[in-house]
Amino acid sequence: MFENVIAARMNSLSGESAFQVLAAANKLEAEGKKVIHFEIGEPDFPTAPHIVDAAKKALDQGRTTYCNSQGLVALREAIADYTLRYKGIPTGRDEVVVAPGAKPIIFYTICCLVNPEEEVVYPDPGFPTYESVIRYAGGLPVPIALEEKDDFRLSVRKLISKISPRTKLIILNSPSNPTGGVLTDGDLGEIASAVRGKDIFILSDEIYSRICYEGVPRSIATFPGLKDRTIILDGFSKTYCMTGWRLGYGIMHEEIARKMTQLLINSNSCTTHFIQVAGIEALRGPQDSVAAMVKEFTRRRDVIVEGLNSLPGITCRKPRGAFYAFPNVTGTGLPSGELAHFLLQEAGVAALDGAAFGAAGTGYLRFSYATSLDNIHAGLDRLGAALKKLPRR
Template sequence: MRFSPFVERIAGQGVAAWDIHHAAFQAASQGEDIIILSVGDPDFATPSFITDAAVNALHMGDSHYTEIPGRPALREAVAARYSNTLDRPLTADNVIIVAGAQNALFISSLCLLQAGDEVLVLDPMYVTYEATLKASGATLVRVPCSAQSGFRLDSQRLAAAITPRTRAMFFSNPNNPTGVVLNPQELQAIADLAIAHDLWVVVDEVYESLVFDGQYHSLAALPGMAERSIVIGSLSKSHAMTGWRIGWLIAAPQLVKHAETLMLSMLYGLPGFVMEAATAAVLAHDQVTEGMREIYRRRRDLVVAGLSACPGIQVQAPQAGMFVLVDVRGTGLSSLEFAWRLFREAGVSVLDAAAFGEPAQGFVRLSFTLGEDRLAEACRRITQFVAKLGGDQGVNRGSNRVLV
């Protein structure tokens, strides 16, 4: 018996990054005192009115097949919200409902790319992008955003990476893992290149509701981008609905039709009761996200303050999202060694950020998705761990500062 080589072909190096999280989860499930900061799963329960919408739908018998592109009411609600965000009229024909942002990324990859194409990605990037894009047969071209620049876009590097085979750009904004939010000038540089070279641009905007510093701007709102951009959204982070697996893809109607053809074979529609909950969530978007954003802002500030005085590490203060990057090069350990030793010796799990891309080599990513008391304890453990490293092997004690 043999298997298709497809899965092995798309598997990226980032898959191994989750080993430490799985080990931490297993240890915690066995009663060990582990603080898990290695995953972006909000600790909040989904707001009760959203859950009630799903429960009520089930009680009403909403357990049958549904429309492939999603229920009209939900698509219209998403279109109405993004009509304001993008400052142009959208309809349900611009929206297809999918099983989370990851599903939307996979659909976008298969709808736009093929073998022989090149696709540009801003590096570091979320770990599943590599496999998602390789599934199409396209070649991934990484455009580094250096740690020295604060992981910001280098538009000259981006322009230099374009070849006659370049078909599209994929990136997240705000970025995971860096928390960087692209400013209007950076977005315009991307748009200018996309228009000049006739490229698709796919923007994963799952953290756009969790921007702490400044205002969020969407690439798809710029002139000339409506017909060549895909916006990916989700309720996972903004509404504490990671397990519901619900999101959307916003694009020109012709592309939405292509996506619908793929959805027919991939999912055959989403559960109706989940879409009823999602409709309630989208209609109450501002009501839900404003409160959550302030909670995450306080948590971010707590973690940044709690670690910024720790000699031997530097904290990359995020503009958005639910993660902090910490530069651990001053400890003398690789980021992978640091992560595993922190877990084994201090009971705190973080991810080696190098799994997200070479520019993040020497950094670890930690989430601030736990309560403030638990985060404060995590900062205390990390500080003690680094201090112990300093006693064991000598830590660069001149490197404690916050990078903004």
């Protein structure tokens, strides 16, 4: 009815299948079916009590007003200290932009840097928002296919072959959603050499940087000459189990930070005041809940990967970071989209079709193992029983 009314640019935005599958799963649950949820990418632990208390106290103190659009100075200072501590990058508070979630930093970065017809290189499979916003901004999406044989690390050779005079931005995401792949220091060094001296920026999506099973992943911004060319995206959702609080940030050159703040002023005015106070507590307070969560994710990863590998037609590499298993399901004989549908409807197991993360994700499913070991065991049992019902091919 409104086809001719809605602005044409809206057609370039796409949704996110995690939320679509969640809605379908919730519908089945409303009809009385028990569903095991592997679709949504959020830690299943509550926010640590000291962070919740800080928010309550801030509410009691009346921190309910508008505040600094770029982010509270005290929070930006806490983020700067954290960035030095965990990423080894000296950061000034004016280089930090606080936003309602990390996702807006993707939107703002692309809007700030990418002109129509400029190219943006990004990983495929990758977080769906990248391609959606590139198109929305009129940029040209240039996906780089990640391959299972490379442990889903981005091939530097392919990246170099995709760089053109029109390349404006390269998006990196390590540890990665949906594959759990992690770029090595060697990969990052080669990427840094490939872009150094060129008029190309990097959006380094480091939202899973604390959820890594083998050491601390390095940020590309630590390589000589790269800091001023990199926008680091990070946030509180995954590390501190704060998905619904909506708090994230970007770190970038001051000049870009000032422009990005204009976008924030025009869209949100500021990020919720008392939530930012809680963010300071998350960064400056005890970090033991993060370590405990990663330890638990390691156990779950090992169980789900072993379980998936024992199923007919499924093979799964061990993710090195984040909390997603990304098994190859081509051996089941069903296209991954059909298999995801079948598993939800027949077995009450909600997982995502890898193709929802880009064409190179076809033939894979994404399972978020941010759910209890009991659920993982029950889900694997259901998968095993459902796969037996598939006609042999």
